Structures are given as structure tokens and as C-alpha cells.
Amino acid sequence: MRIRLESPTLSFVLRRLIQTIPAVLAIASLNFLLIHIAPGDAAELLAGLGGHATLEYIEQLRREFGLDQPLYTQYLLYLKRLLTFDLGTSFLQKIPVIDLIVVRLPATLLLMTSALLLAIGLGVGLGVVAATRYRTWIDNVVSIAGLIIYATPQFWLGLMLIVLFSIKLDLLPTGGMMQIGAEKRGLLLALDVLWHLVLPALTLGLFYLAVYTRLMRASMLEVFSADFITAARAKGLSEWVVAWRHAARNALLPVLTLAGVQIGHLLGGSILIETVFGWPGLGRLVLDALMQRDVNLLLGILFLSSVLVILANLLVDLLYGVLDPRIVHR
């Protein structure tokens, strides 16, 4: 099917959107599969292994999911409900799963975005510095620090940072997104949240910071040997300008590519970080779902997170389209 539109960008976007459909379908199918291959009764599984569901609720689930009907019908029913974003209801909270997730999503997005910006921003910067100071002590320090951070379990790092900055030095809060019971508004609230964001974002971002620094450095070193750099140097431009204005821009692409690929990884990491810092986002919701044995909620989160990752990848692709027009017109 050819989409003939005026704007090549729009057709590119639409094309990519359509390409995501099989992926979403696949994830939905995985969820469906998991519900049915898990041990035990599917309805009871969905009602929550916590065992607190009433008989009425389990019966309701049987009806909603059509669990008495042939597998094929169930599958279609499931897909139909997903289309309307009906992910079921969480028994304990008596709220639809989708509502629970939507309420918690902004906090996680805030955390992930800050961590990513930190990681990319500082990572790029440090990578350039390391590359320009190749083989000097700065380069070595950055490399070694990166290696150590890369090997550190993120949740443990968070705990250690809490010990240092919150407990021993009493500089930063130990957890939460804002001060309990303070009920601030507007700017004060924003500042409060920002204050609480420092440690979690730092913890989450450090890992990727190490990765991107390394990658940027390697990328820069490769770019340095390119022709146009030699030309720039021959023109008499200072090292500073050569490094930042010319080399960095080109070396950036692999880092952005990697960042896009790692968004799913970032979401996984936020589960641990949010647990450590009591950050009220999706990650914490996963923990709540685990404690309540609410499988339905877990699967709902899995589905939605995957959709989020797909959308994020789509965004990255679009960004590429902007940076590299050749891709759009292909």
C-alpha cells in the first residue's frame, strides 16, 4: 500500500507507525501466552495470587476474559479489550489498571528523562574531554571511573549514595518525591520535587553516563582521523572548536542510537531505583503489584511499558529523520 502524501515526512511517520503494529500485537500475544501458561487457574492468577479476591470478582474476570470460551475467542476478546486500553481492574485498589498506570507514569517519565539528559549531557562532555586528553591522566581517571560504575549494581549504588548524602552528610532527602505533609504549590513544589530528584536521577543516570562517555570517546577518536577534521585543523581552527563544533556533532550519532536502544533498559532500571528511593512511579507500582501478587497489574504494566518503548524508538527514528534527511526519503 502506497501512501501518497504531499509531505515525505508525514508519510515516513505514518509508515513507521504502521510498522509498530506487529510489535504491539506481538507483546499483547506474549501477555496472553503468559496468562495461560502460568501455573494455576487463569482467573485466579489475574485476580491476584494474593488470594484476597472474592468469588464474585473471579467470576467477573472469567466473564471479562471469556475464560470459559475456546482459546481463539479468548485471544480475540483480549485484543479487543487492549484496543480500548482496557487492561482490567486492580482488585485491591478497585481502580482500572490503566488509571493506576497513568497516574504513576509522569513520575517515572520525569525520572527517566532527567537521568537520560544527565547521562547524555555529561557523557558527551566527558567523552569529548577524555578524547581530547587522550592517554593523559584525565583520560585514565574517566575510563577507570566508568569501568567501576558500569560494574556497580544500580540499586546498591543508590543505597550507598543515600548513606553518604542523606545519612552521613544530611544534604539530600532519603526518598520520596516531595516532603510529606508539606502541601506546597507552584514553584515551591517544583523546587521540592527537583530537590528529591537529585539522588534518584543521579543513581539511574550514572550507569548510562559511564556507557556514553566510553562510546563518545571511542566515537570521537574515530572521527578525529577523518578527512574533514584534518581539513579543519589545516585551516588553523583551535582544538576547542575542532573538537566541539566539528567532531562532536558527528560523534554524537552513535550515542543517540545507543540511548534509543537502551530506553527499555532504562525503564527496567527505574524499577530498582524507584524502590530504593520510594519514588512514586511505575517502578514502585511494579513493586506494589508484586507484593499484592496482582498479576493482572503486572502484565498491564509490561504491556504499557513495551508500548512506551516502541513509541520512544519511533521518536528516535523521527529524530534521525530530522538529523539525516536521507533516511526520510528512502
Add this chain to the structure above:
Amino acid sequence: MLPRLKYLPAFIVIMAAALLATPASAREPKRGGTLTYTYHPEPTALSTIATTAVPVALVATKVFESLLEYEGPGLIPRPGLAESWTVSSDHVTYTFSLRKGVKWHDGKPFTSEDVKFSIENVVKPYHSRGRVYFGNLESVTAPDPHTVVFKLKAPVPYFLKAFQASEAPILPKHLLATTDLANIRQARLMHEPVGTGPFRLKEWNRGSHIILERNPDYWKPGRPYLDRVILRVIPDGAARAIALEKGELDLAPMTALPPAEIKRVGALPHLATSTDGSEGLGPIMWLEVNIREKPLSDVRVRQAISLALDRQKLVDVIWLGLGKPATGPVVSGNPIHYDKRLRPFEYNLEKANKLLDEAGYARGPRGVRFKLAATFLPYGEAWVRMAEFTKHEVGKIGIEIDTQSFDLSGWLKKIYTDWNYHFTSNFIHNYADPSIGIQRAFVSSNILKGASFTNSMGYVNRRIDEIFAKATVLEDGPARNQLFFEAQQILREELPVIFLMEMAYAHVWNKRVHGLITNGVSMYSNWDSVWVE
């Protein structure tokens, strides 16, 4: 100038001394302010009819009231919703004169019909201790809107202790008249409470907080002092301690903090700790055993498990001294009914192994005799540690334990509705009298599906039933004590539950809060005279 300055330090010292010498009690209660407390886990409902679990009772007692209030560690009855009362000379007729002008939170007037309905139709059949208090109730009549008459079949010596807000809450008849009472525990009123208490529900944001606000039409003039009471839900024990330390919370009642944190945090200058104020509760902790299931139906197996558990270690290591080993169902703090001759439970692995061999459960190839599924009360990290301890210790005598965890509603359903468990850690309150606190756990008439903290074990012992039936109607004295002593002996031998320890409730609060410790059930009182600076 200089000579006068010389006297300045002395002057300051004298002024400071004068100020400090002013006793704290001379300070006037301040009206206004918010008390924020925390407890884990989050309540599953807001009325003790649904369940009498601690998290629920803590909130419900601020919103609902009963006919009486109580003073002091001995719980001396004082007027509550009832202004006055008379008891007939044969102790079977209790006439209560109700207060006039009391309103429900929705504005409707409170009358004797509400009392009759609540006690007869709700508390007696559905409250976990309803039968204990009102089992001998012959009739409840409401001759006029402000009088209620209770007629008993036989005198019940502790009858006046029944009218606590957590035990016999008065509910609004006009909101329950159309409810199918068989499902009262799922009724709307359980989550959207309407009571007569000093506080009413403003907001329940599940997973986050509950806000109670002052009832402007509360019948006590000038009360409550507080504008609001807030429960903050904080699942993490260390986070609760930190919040209290930083002043984000004011109170962590009834061992809401992990024992290690209580020690640390209680020592801080701006916080106060106390184990007072719960004398009327007497929590006793045990392993509740489903004796319907083999091999737990064999008393030797239960005795063997008991022999494998070092209670002193439990108290010292897991609870850091907040309690003492139990010797039976009655807490040693009970001055009248506790049998002082009782010795602590023995810890003897050899004996335990022998008993299990005798019972016919020989060790298999891996040294395992049989497997059991264990669960635990989901009230925090100490209970998780205790489950690990139990699993490990019992493993030494060849019993392999599979520990499962549940949230509070799941746990309540599993133990009290489904009876689907092998054993679980649990604690109940002794209350002031074994007839109240202990009877409900061990008499066969209290094997009630759906009612929490009842005889979930399925324990039937005719002699125990007899003893408690008699003790209910006897006045305190040597005869009654003899009965209770016998009961303690029987329960120690039969071990329908494996008694572990007497808990000590530690409350930790910010010193800016006053008036918390009022009587033997302080945290279960309605906090109308609590004030904050």
C-alpha cells in the same frame, strides 16, 4: 554598665530555671493543628466490624464511638455516648441514658434505635468479639429515643468493658437498613464511614494517605483540639523512622517502627518513646496452627515444633527485647488471671526429634520428615525475620517449611475465611479479661468463617468451652481464677496454637504532641484531647 552586665548570666540562668520549672501539664492545650501518624500495613477498611486488625482499629476508633469511654490503665468506665447508666442489683439489666443532641457525621440525629440496631444486628453476630460480649444477651430494647436497656440471661462481670469504640461501635441504622447484613463486611459504610466521633473521613487516597478532619458538630464542646488526623502510608520501615526523625510525622504507635529503629530514634531529644498506654491490650503472639490438617492434627507434632523454638532468642534478637517469652495464653502482666506458677516453654531439640519419631514421622532421605506451608502476619520486616527464624529452626527437626507471603487482605482471607493454611504467625490482644481476649480464640462456638481473629484453628475442647462458659458469668474471685488457671494449663499442653511471646507495644512520638497516653488502650481512644504545639 559593666557591673550590671556581670549579673546578666545569673539573670539568664534564673529566668531559664523559672521557665523550665513550669510543669508541662500546666501548659494549656492548643486548639488546631494536625497530627500525622503512620502504621503499616494500610488498613483494609475503616470499621472494626470488617476486621479488628490494628491498622483498621487505629482509624475506626476516631470516627466511630460507643456508649462509654475509659480512664486509666484499668479502663474505668466513664460516660461516652451514654450520659449515665444503672445496673440492676442482680447484674442482668443495664439501663443506659443516652446523650441528647448528638449527630451523625451526615447530620442525622443519633438515637437509641442506632444502638439497638448496632448491637443486636451487627456487633453481636459479626464483630470478632461480638459473642464474647453479647453472647448472653437476652434482649435490647429502646423504650424511648434516649434510653437503651440491655437484659442479660446471666450476669457478665466484664459487660461494662464492652462499650469501647473498637469493640462495640455504634453504627448509623439509617445507612444500614437496606444493606444485606450477611455481607456487612463489604458494605460501603466500611470504606466510607459515618460515625459520631470527633473526626470524620475527609479523604482516603489508597496507597498514600487517609485524612480525617474535625467533626464541627462533635458533642463535646471545644473538642477535638486537633483540626486533622492524617495517616501516612509508608510501606518501608526505615522510611517511617526517617520521616518521624525529620518531623514529617508525629507518631508511630504500637511498634510501627522496626525494633532497631525504635531504639535508635527513641533516643533522639525531640522524640519520646513509651511502652505505657497499652496495658488494656496485652498483645500475645503465637503460631496459629490449622489443626484440621495432618500432621498438625497430632498434638505431638505441635509440641515438637514448640520445643524447637527458642523464645528468648526470638525476643532478644528479632524484637530486640521488646517483649518477653510467653508462658501461655494469658500475659504475665495480667495481675489477677495470670497463673504465676507457669514456667517458660522448654527449648529442647532432642526431645522434639524424639516426639516426631514417636509420632511416626521418620526422617526421609534428605533428613526431611514432612513439608509444611507457613505464612506470616504482614506487619513489617520483624515479622519477615521471624518467619525466616521459624523456618530455619523448625528445619532442624526435619520439618521443611515453604514460606509464602501475602498482603493483609490476602492473609485475612486465607486464615479466617478460607482456613487454607498450615500455620502462621499472629498476635491477638488479651484485653482486660481472658473472657474477652482469649475466649474468642479457643472456644468452639467461635469457629466462625469470615470473622477475623477468631478460632481459625478449628480447636474443639469441651472442657475449654465449659470453663469459659462458666467464667463468663462468674464474678472475679478464687473460683474464676481456678477456672482460668485450668484453661491455661490445658492450652499449654494441647497447643492449638504455639505460644511465642508477649509483645510490648512501643509508641514513638514527637514531643510536640501531648495527651497521647490516656488509658490502657490509648491508641484506640478517640484522640479528642490530643493536642499539638
Add this chain to the structure above:
Amino acid sequence: MKTLWVFWRRFTRNRAAAGAAVVLVAVLAIAGFGRLLYRTDPFEMVGQPFQPPFGAFALGTDVAGRDILAGIIHGAGVSLFIAVVATLCATLTGVTLGALAGYYGGLLDDVLMRSTEFFLTIPSFLLAVVLVAIFSPSVLTITFAIAVVSWPSVARLARGEFIAHRDRDYVNACRAIGTPEWRIILVHILPNALPPIIVVASLMVATSILTESGLSFLGLGDPNVVSWGYMIGVARSVLRVAWWMAAIPGFMILVTVLAINLVGEGLNDALNPRLRGR
């Protein structure tokens, strides 16, 4: 034999890798033989809780009075066992599927590519959490979950290698003389494709340790064993009172993972000398 010697020379030229290998061997020794020498049960209540290290107990006691050193020793065994087994499974699966897809191409290749893409879209840690939660936490289910989320990257790598090699001269020569397909794949191409796979697999052991400790930290560990992640999870609630309880097991994870990473890089340098010089 000569290639092994050459490999050894190249590997030890990287000092960091050599040092890391020593550390790794030490950790493996602890994991394998530690519990024979130090016989304390990590679940046993050996004394008063909260005892700091360098006292009656070398590394102190935890919240429930258990020996932290015993926990470290047992945890090493658990973490390494799960990580190695999971990696082995993932590698076997990934290499098999990737080899077949890369060699034969066509529909098989398409299906594999779509599947791996799909797996790479789902947040892998979240998927592991869901899998373990549904199937109840145990050493078996954790290993399975980690293998499930790890095989796609191995598969892709193997596929890439096999695509690169399938039209090489030596392969065409084999075909010309009538060597059966399975022999070509297994005996001729595979050994050449192996070096990068080995490197990736060794790094995968490291990430598996991190994943497993993350799962245990969240409470999804096998309740019958003590693992490093579990120890950190337990210590979390008493961070203020005893921060070392969390620090020690976490430090062990760091050291082990770092050692594996460095060894992996050393392997990379030794096996792919052309790519050195960066």
C-alpha cells in the same frame, strides 16, 4: 596447543585483565569451596544482631543475627551458579538459532529477526520480574527468566557471524568437495564465529549477576538460599543503623562484575587482535 599459548600471551599482555582474572579465580574458589572451609549456615542465628565487622564475627552479623561472612560465601555460589547456567542456556539457544538463521537465511532468518527485535523492545528486567513472579521465585525460575531475556543478543551476534562467514572462500570450498551442511556449520564455521560469542557470553555472566541480584533485592529471590542481592534487600531497612550490611555484599557484586568485565575485555583483545589499537 600453540594457539593456546599465543592466546595466553595476548591475554596477559593486558595487565588489568590478568589481574582481574586472578580476582575472578579467587571469587570462584570462594563460591565453589568456601562452604567446605567455613561451615556456618548463613540462615543460622549465631549471635546478637547488628554486630559490626572485625568483632566476634569477621564481617559482623545482620538484622537477624546471622553471619554475614557465611552469607557472602553462600551468596557467591548462588549468584555465580545462576549467572553461569543462565548464560550457558542463553548462549546455546542463541547460537543454535542464530547460526541456523544466519546460514540458511530466508524465512527462518526473518522470523528470528522479528523475535529478537521483539525481545529487545520489552524492557528485559521487567520481563524477568514478571516471569519470576508468575512462576514463583526459585533458583530454577530465576535462571530460566534470565536466560529468556538474554538469548536474543547472542542470537543476533551469531547470526551476524554466520552471515559473514557463509559465503567465504573456505566455506565454498567445503561445499565444492561435498561436505554435508551440518559439518560445515558445526565444524568449519562455528569455531571461527566463536571468539566474539565467547566475549559476549562472558560479559553476559556479569549482567546476569546484576539481574539476579536485582531480582533478589526486590524480594524475588529463592527464599531457600541466601544471595548477595537478598542480603542487600534485608539491610535496606536498617541502613541508618548498620550501613555496612548493605555495603559488603554490594561491594562483592561490584568486584566480581568488574573482574568479569575486565577479563571479558582481555578475552576480546586476545581473540580479536585486529580490533586492538582503539
